[in-house]
Amino acid sequence: MDPGDLLALLKRRTGFTEAHAALLKELGQVMTPIAPEVALAFYDYLGRDPELAEILHAVPGRVERLYGTFARWYAGLFSGVYDRVYAEGRRRIGLVHARLGIGPRAMVPAMGIVQELSLEHMRTALRGPEVFSAVEAFEKVLAIELGLIEESYLEALSLGLSLGHKDLRRALSEGAAALLAGS
């Protein structure tokens, strides 16, 4: 599915409106400054899992580079702009992970950690009633993020299978590599 159409569908299904977009932008004032801190805690969490730690340390300097890329991704959650360019960027991020064989069993819990770290900060940085609407908007954007990533996995997997790869992991990774090469 076209990333712009997929985004529109995910917005409709999560009930994400322009009001949520505006709220996220406002929330960015308290959330974006903690992006480097979230990045540190995030890779610390991944590094405690032997399988994921091996991927992270397979290339020298990779984790150090990821701190910056992750922090930019995190800031993007609060940019207030969720359009086709945003959807295409998120599809690409999904494909980069699919190519590395980092599947939903790693991505979904990782998104849960992003959620946990963020909610903890919202609870201390915001006042009572503000928290509820902030959490609502934040949950919706995370659901959209996961939807975009998961759909990019399906796209990669079906291409990999159609290229003749029988092993699912291989099909996912080769399909993603072909899609990234063509974009």
Ligand code: HEM
């Ligand atoms: C919430 C989940 C995650 C987010 C938001 C995220 C974010 C990102 C972003 C923005 C990139 C750069 C993509 C690009 O090059 O365009 C990236 C690359 C990467 N991520 Fe993740 N990531 C997540 C989960 C994971 C997990 C679970 C692992 C497991 C080890 C992982 C390992 C990597 C690796 C190895 C790269 C490629 C680094 C390189 O270029 O050498 N990520 N990630």
